Amino acid sequence: MRTEALTVRFGGLSALNSVNFEVQRGEIRAIIGPNGAGKSTFFNCLTGVIGPTSGRILFNGQNIAGLPPNRISQKGIARSYQITNILPNATTLENVRIAAQSRRHAWSMLTHHADxxxxxxxxQAVLESVGLGEKADELAANLSHGEQRNLEIGIALAxxxxxxxxxxxxAGMSASETHDTMQLVRRIATDLTILIVEHDMQVVMELAQRITVLHYGEILAEGTPAEIQKNPRVQEVYLKT
Ligand SMILES: Nc1ncnc2c1ncn2[C@@H]1O[C@H](COP(=O)(O)OP(=O)(O)O)[C@@H](O)[C@H]1O
Ligand SMILES: [Mg+2]
Structure with a gap:
């Protein structure tokens, strides 16, 4: 996936200003930056929640900028939300099944009973992959906070x-839940490109192969965790405490 001069303006404010970003297939890339840097706006563009003011988003060679969310989902981009996306009164399995079904055509459900x-x-396989295989029949509302966050990843994976x-x-996870989720992200990343917005620097440094730093809607720096850690411009705006 890559973006070319991706720009989003809200009135006079450039939330993203001519961003040229590229990620390789199978990579885990962290996107960091202070509040208001444009991280959520970037995800919103990639998933079709908002249309960019200008620029292109090339995914498998096609420009997907401005397509609606369902079309982008069908092309293979998914997102887990910061705010929960779970149906609390459905079981864990149902939550994932509904998402999996969105991939299939309604007619094929009717004509092919086996589907x-x-x-x-x-x-069920998706639940196993996010460590919730044993919780299939549990109501989503009864899962712990950490399990619900992992279920959200499962819904996206489905x-x-x-x-x-x-x-x-x-966000909001205990140290041991955070550790488990990091393992989970690593496990699912084999065949999947992952973009991760994360505030926990330890998670970012351990998980990401490369890091992109956004600042006022522009890419301030890009590199390996070690390079980013010692980049003076990054330290100035972001890592300095
Ligand atoms: N829908 C919107 N309307 C107007 N301004 C917005 C909107 N969404 C985001 N912004 C502004 O765009 C900038 C980037 O926001 P955002 O992408 O949410 O940053 P981040 O996720 O990095 O904290 C901020 O100044 C924010 O106030
Ligand atoms: Mg945000």
Whole structure:
């Protein structure tokens, strides 16, 4: 995936200003930056929540900038929200099944009886991959906060994405839950490109192969965790405490 001169203006404010960004398939890339840097706006563009003012988003060679969220989802970009996306009164399995179903055509559900079982199997496999295999029949509302965050990742994975955008997946988690979620992200990253907005520097440094630093809607720096850590401009605006 890459962006070319991606720009989003809200009135006189440039939330993103001519951003040229590129991520390789299978990479885990962290996106960091102070509040208001444009991180959520960037995810909103990639997933079709907002249309950019100008610029292109090239995904598998196609410009997807400005397409609606469902079209972008079908092309293979998914997102887990900072704010929960879960149906609390459905079971853990149902939550994932509904997302998996969104990948299939309604007519094929009617004409191919076997597809229903396919989707249940698929949903169960997704639950195993996010460590919730044992909780399939539990109501989502009864899961712990950490389990709910992992279920959100499961819901995103069920749409069979090629690119997954994670918005602060470890927010509000205990140290041990954070550790488990980091392992989970590493495990699912084999065949998947992951963009992760994360405030916990330890998580970022351990998880990401490369880091992009946004500042006032522009890319301030890009590099490996070690390079970013010792970059004086980054220290000045962001890492300095
Ligand atoms: N829908 C919107 N309308 C107007 N301004 C917005 C909107 N969304 C974001 N902004 C502004 O754009 C800038 C970038 O915001 P955002 O992408 O949320 O930053 P981050 O996620 O890095 O904290 C901020 O100044 C924010 O106030
Ligand atoms: Mg944000």
């Amino acid at each position: 229903f079982h396919d989707i249940i199997d698929k949903a 749409t069979e994405p090629k690119l997954l955008c994670l918005d602060e997946p470890t």
